[in-house]
Every structure is written in structure tokens, then in C-alpha cells.
Amino acid sequence: MRRSLRLQGKKNFSRVYKEGSVVxxxxxxxxxLPASEQRVAVVVSKRFGNAVRRNRIRRLLLEAWQENHDHLPSGYYIILPRSSLLSVEENVWRSKVKELFHEWQWASGKNSPHCSAVL
Structure with a gap:
């Protein structure tokens, strides 16, 4: 991922968590959080395993986002994996995450996201 697409800084993270929408x-x-540019961060906590496993999860989530980011609105994205991700096979959760980004729709005139598919 290009460095220019990374979301960085405590101030930006705090704004997204406080003012942003959640899916x-x-x-x-x-x-x-809607913004003039598109940036993303994937936050994987230590409960997901050692560094090798966390980095793999991070790479796969970034890959899913990158495949669809051209169709998503500009803004700051923070992606957090849930612990349920560990209880299923990798190909299952990867396909569901890709579906989430593929199915992501935006209510017209609103800044809040919603997804038409129940994932």
C-alpha cells in the first residue's frame, strides 16, 4: 500500500472514532469519517496471535479494501478485525470481508454508511 494512503496520527484516529460512522x-x-482524501488503517490487537499472524491478517484486510477502494467514498477508514474471525477458516472470512466492501452502499445525501447485505 502506498504510504500516502495510510491513516496516521492519534488526532486522526480520535476524530474517526468519535465523529465517524460504524459498519x-x-x-x-x-x-x-468523510474527508477530502482517502486513507485507511488496519488495527489488529495482540489477541490475534504473534506478529506473523497479525501482519497476515492486516495484509489480507488491506488487500480486500484495496480491491474496492476506488468505489468507496473519500474518507478515513479504520478496519478492526473481530475475534470471531479466528474461529473460521481464512477463506471464509476473506470472502465475507470482500463482500462487505463490494456491497457497501451509501445513503444518498448522508454521510452514514450502510450495507445492504447482512454479513
Missing amino acids: RSDYVVVYF
Whole structure:
């Protein structure tokens, strides 16, 4: 991922968490705050395993976002995997996360996201 697409800084994270909208699925939680540019961060806590496993989860979630980011509105995204992600096979949660980004729709004239599919 290009460095220019990374969401960085405590101030930006705090704004997204406080002012942003939230979309929850079975395997991820996505925070979104509309902005003039598109940036993303994936936050994987230590409960997901060692560094190798956390980095793999991070890479796969970024891959799912990158495949669909051209169709998503500009803004700041924070992607958090849920612990249920650990209880299923990798190909299952990867396909569900890709579906989430693919199915992501936006209410016209609103900044709050909603997803038409129950994932």
C-alpha cells in the first residue's frame, strides 16, 4: 500500500472514532469519517496471535479494501478485525470481508454508511 494512503496520527484516529460512522459485520468493524482524501488503517490487537499472524491478517484486510477502494467514498477508514474471525477458516472470512466492501452502499445525501447485505 502506498504510504500516502495510510491513516496516521492519534488526532486522526480520535476524530474517526468519535465523529465517524460504524459498519459492523461478523468478522470486521469499519469506522468511517468523510474527508477530502482517502486513507485507511488496519488495527489488529495482540489477541490475534504473534506478529506473523497479525501482519497476515492486516495484509489480507488491506488487500480486500484495496480491491474496492476506488468505489468507496473519500474518507478515513479504520478496519478492526473481530475475534470471531479466528474461529473460521481464512477463506471464509476473506470472502465475507470482500463482500462487505463490494456491497457497501451509501445513503444518498448522508454521510452514514450502510450495507445492504447482512454479513
